[in-house]
Amino acid sequence: MTEARYPQCRIVPLRILGPDTAERLLNAVAGISGIRRLMINGPSLPATVPYGPARGKPNPNTNRRTITVGDTEVELRVQVGMLTAEVTDASVIAQIRRACDDIFTKFSYQLQEGQFMKTQATLTDYAKYGPDVDETFIGLVDPRRKETPVILQGLH
Amino acid sequence: MAYTPQYGPGTSIVAENRRNQMNPNHDLEKIRDVTDEDIVMVLGHRAPGSAYPTAHPPLAEQQEPDCPMRKLVTPTEGAKAGDRVRYVQFADSMFNAPSQPYQRTYAEMYRFRGIDPGTLSGRQIVECRERDLEQYAKLLVETEMFDPALVSMRGATVHGHSLRLSEDGMQFDMLQRCVLSDDGVVKYVKDQIGVPLDREVAVGKPMDEEWLKAHSTIFHSLVGTAYRDDKEYVEYIVRVHTLRTKYGFMPKEE
Numbered sequence: 515m516t517e518a519r520y521p522q523c524r525i526v527p528l529r530i531l532g533p534d535t536a537e538r539l540l541n542a543v544a545g546i547s548g549i550r551r552l553m554i555n556g557p558s559l560p561a562t563v564p565y566g567p568a569r570g571k572p573n574p575n576t577n578r579r580t581i582t583v584g585d586t587e588v589e590l591r592v593q594v595g596m597l598t599a600e601v602t603d604a605s606v607i608a609q610i611r612r613a614c615d616d617i618f619t620k621f622s623y624q625l626q627e628g629q630f631m632k633t634q635a636t637l638t639d640y641a642k643y644g645p646d647v648d649e650t651f652i653g654l655v656d657p658r659r660k661e662t663p664v665i666l667q668g669l670h
Numbered sequence: 671m672a673y674t675p676q677y678g679p680g681t682s683i684v685a686e687n688r689r690n691q692m693n694p695n696h697d698l699e700k701i702r703d704v705t706d707e708d709i710v711m712v713l714g715h716r717a718p719g720s721a722y723p724t725a726h727p728p729l730a731e732q733q734e735p736d737c738p739m740r741k742l743v744t745p746t747e748g749a750k751a752g753d754r755v756r757y758v759q760f761a762d763s764m765f766n767a768p769s770q771p772y773q774r775t776y777a778e779m780y781r782f783r784g785i786d787p788g789t790l791s792g793r794q795i796v797e798c799r800e801r802d803l804e805q806y807a808k809l810l811v812e813t814e815m816f817d818p819a820l821v822s823m824r825g826a827t828v829h830g831h832s833l834r835l836s837e838d839g840m841q842f843d844m845l846q847r848c849v850l851s852d853d854g855v856v857k858y859v860k861d862q863i864g865v866p867l868d869r870e871v872a873v874g875k876p877m878d879e880e881w882l883k884a885h886s887t888i889f890h891s892l893v894g895t896a897y898r899d900d901k902e903y904v905e906y907i908v909r910v911h912t913l914r915t916k917y918g919f920m921p922k923e924e
Binding site: 527528529530531532535557558559560563564565566567568571573574575576577593595620621 | 825826827829830833834835836837838842844845846849863864865866
């Protein structure tokens, strides 16, 4: 477990975002220097119908597409409802607020400060990653998923 | 003196809307036109134009047992023909959708015959004979009980009623059964359970915020009428709770 605690904030827009706005928001926020980790939350958009009589059939959905953040392609698996960021110091949060003010003009948003990411590995994390896990990866992805977190490149 | 049902308490617009939807003598305002074929397509139970599959022979062709209830109750058209029992399910957003699950069940019980509703927190299913169902579903979609953006027909994977709305004002739907097209009309591209349709089914433009607030049947302190603003409703619910709590102690009203 890391001893140092970095400030964290959470952007909660009044509406769930479409992929275009999510792309703009992520590019604006991730472009700010001093961000250590970012996490996207929102309701899932699976590629196939997960249950019901149509189970297993393809689920075409215009909200699920690949967006580009910096030079990195990020495949959206959820409709973005919330963005959590861990930053190096509190001044970065003020910059995030300014970036959000520019983006959320049609509806409002909340910027909450607090501790939103896991601070230590849980049993599930232990089962998945083992004892020597990199602490920065803990809590960033759903432990049930095979995909790893995306490393954003080409921003600074 | 003839009994006049009150349907529900309250002095607010929400209470009034609830009573109007429940009262079978009140004509629900028709807002949009959707064809029978469109309804059949979205329901997804049979191909449009095909015959109704049957669960039993028509009542006229089979020997009925000598039963006083059968003499008393007139069968619906679907029951007469021996149709299968099929369903329609609606998911209603909490952001001022014009009807809500419990409200739907109350309204349908007053207005329709031969139905079996199932009520859950965010969705309401109603089962009945197929040809009756199509008529009922048409009424529910065409009238003020429906809004294309905030109410949707979802047979399965209904999650979305309590979520924030999408940027375009649509209720979240994992399967994206209906989309808001560029001309502002909501179109169903998949049927109730998420199977893509052969052609799009238009269900009209989403109603504006003012209309929704005036036709809502849910109290919502942030986007609509606050529950505490309706003193009569609060008084009624306090009375119900008080009597329920005191029931074991032989309640007496003071």
